[in-house]
Amino acid sequence: MTPPSAEAATLGSASAIDRRRPSFAIGPIAWLRANLFSSWLSTAVTLALAYVLVSWTLSFVNWAVVNAIWDVPGTGQQVDTSACRAARGEGACWALIGEKYRFILFGLYPFDEQWRPALVVVIFVALYVISAMRRFWRKELALIWLVALSVIGVLMWGGVFGLPAVEQERWGGLVITLILATFGIAFAFPLSILVALGRRQTSMPAVKALCVVYIELIRGVPLISLLFMASVMFPLFLPEGMNIDKLLRAQIAIILFAGAYLAEVVRGGLQAIPKGQYEAADALGLTYWQKTGLIILPQALKISIPPLVNTFIGMFKDTSLVLIIGIFDLLNTAKTSVIEPAWQGFGVEAYLFVAAIYFVFCFAMSKYSQDLERELDKGRKR
Amino acid sequence: MAEVVELGKVQVRSAVQPDAQPMIELRKVNKWFGALHVLRDVSLTVRERERVVVCGPSGSGKSTMIRCINRLETHQEGEIIVDGIKLTDDLRNIDAIRREVGMVFQSFNLFPHLTILENCTLAPIWVRKMPKKEAEELAMEFLTRVRIPEQAKKYPGQLSGGQQQRVAIARALCMRPKIMLFDEPTSALDPEMIKEVLDVMVELAESGMTMVVVTHEMGFARTVADRVVFMDRGEVVEVGPPKDFFGNPRSDRLRTFLSQILGH
C-alpha cells in the first residue's frame, strides 16, 4: 500500500466537516416521488392500485356501515329478518350479532350462568397479559397459573360454592377455543423442548429413536385424522366403563400434534448454537441440565421466537378443527348461529365477527413476539 | 508473526518447588477420530505451579491433547491423571476434574445472553453453590485483575476481542481452578489486542498458577514457560526448557518448525 500523500491528507481533513444532507432527498414528498412516481410505468401502477383500493374500501364501508341493518323487530323464534333479507348484498345484517353474540361466545352454556364463561375469558386474558410481562417471569408465575386454572375449572364446571353444575357437553364458544389453545401451548411447548433435546441425544439411541418416531409419525398425519382417532378410536382402547371426555381427548390430540411441530422448531434453534457454547459450559463443570437450562435453551429459544410464534398462531387457529368431532368451539358456534331458518344466509356476518376475534388474539401474539425479540436484543448487539 | 509482541518483561521466575507434585500426568495416551490416529503414545507430566507451552504445526493434535485433560475429548488408550484423579467414564470424576481445571478457548466462547458479571458468577453459583453476593464480589475481584471491572454490566457482544478474552480468563479463574488450560488464546485476536491478553497471562503465571498453554507466541514461551513441548503428527517430539528448546533444537522436525515460525 502506498502511503497517503500530504495533499490527500489535507483534502481529507477539509471534507471531513459535516455537510447538511440535501433537503430534496428527505421528507414525505421525496419518499412519494422516489417510491411511487419514479417513472411513467410506476405512476400508472400506483394510480391503478389506488383506484382499486379506494373503490373496494368504499363499497365495503357502504356494506358494513352505511347500508347495514343494526336491529330487527322481534327476538328468538318471533324474529322478523325481512329487513335484512331486503338489504342482502347491499348491507350487512349486524342484527344477527346483536341477537346471537351470546350463543357465539358461550355456546349452549346455560343463559343465566353465562357470566361464568365470560369471567373465565377475562381470567385467561389477564393470565396472558401477566405472563407476557417480563417482570413477572419468576417462580411465582407458575403458582398464579395453577390458582387461575383451578378457578377456571371451578367456574366452568360449578357444582361447588353454590354454583350450579354445568356438564362439559354444554360448554362452547370462545372459552373452548381459549381452553384448547392455552392448554395446548402450555403442555405442547415443554413437551417439544424435551423431544427436541431427546432427538439430539446421540449417546442414548433409544431416547433418540423414540423422539424421531414421535415427530415423524405425528407430522405425517393431518390433525383432523388425529382428532378422529382421539374421538372414535381412542375409547376402544380404554378399559370397559372408563370414559375420558371428548374435550380432553381432543386436547390431548392437539397437544401431541403441536408438540411435534414445535419440537422441530426448537431443534432448529438448538442447531444454531455454536459448539463452543457447549464446551465452555462443560469446561466450567455445569451439569447437563444446568448447561441446557442456563446456556443453551435461553439462546436457542430466543432465536426461535419467530417460528415458535408462527406455530403458536397456527395452533390457535387449528383448534377450530375440533368442530368436525362435534365440539362447539368459536367457529362452530358461529356456523351454528345461522342454522335457524330466520338467520340462514347471514354466515358472512357471523364469520366476520369470529374472524375479528381470532385476529385480535393472533395479532396480539405476533406484535408481542416482535416486541419481545427487540427487548431481548437490547444492549446485546454491537 | 511470533516475536512481534514485546512483553516488556524479563524472564518470569519459575515457581516450581523441587518436591512439587505432578498435577497432570499423561501416560501413553492414544486417541483416534474414527480411523485417524491423532494422539500417539503421548506422555507428559506437568508439576504443580509448572508452566508448559505446547506448540507444533496445525493438525498436530495440540488442541486434542489439551482437551483430553478436561475430557472435552475422550482418549481411547493410556491414562490421564489430573490432581490425583484418574479420568474414567465415571461422571463424578469428570465433574470433579472440571471444577479444578479452567479452560480458555481460541474463540472466547463467552455466553452472549449473559452480562460480563453473570458470565463470571454463573459457575461459582451453580457448580460451587456460592451465594450470589459472594460470587459477585469474587467476579469483580477477578475482573479487576484482568483490568475490565468497568465492563461488568455490559454484554459480551459490546466488548472488543481482547476484552472478551480477558473476561473468559476471569470467568475461568472465578472457579478458583488449580490448573488453567489455554488453547491458542490469542490466535483470534487482532495484533493490537494480543498484548493485553498475554500481559494478563504473564501475571497469572507470576501468581504461581499451573498452566498448559497452546500458543504460537514464542515470545510468551520464552519469558514464561518452564518447559516447551513440540508436537507433530500426534507425537510429542521434543520437550525442554525454552533456552535449549529454541537455542539448541535436537530434532530436524523442530528445527524446520522453528525456522518457519520464527521466519529465519
Ligand SMILES: Nc1ncnc2c1ncn2[C@@H]1O[C@H](COP(=O)(O)OP(=O)(O)OP(=O)(O)O)[C@@H](O)[C@H]1O
Ligand atoms: N472432532 C473431530 N473429528 C474428526 N477429526 C478431528 C476432530 N477434531 C480434530 N480432528 C483432527 O485431528 C487432528 C488434530 O487436530 P487438533 O485440532 O488437535 O490439531 P491442532 O494441533 O490443535 O491444530 P491447530 O493448530 O490447527 O489448532 C487434525 O487432523 C484434525 O483434522
Ligand SMILES: [Mg+2]
Ligand atoms: Mg488447535
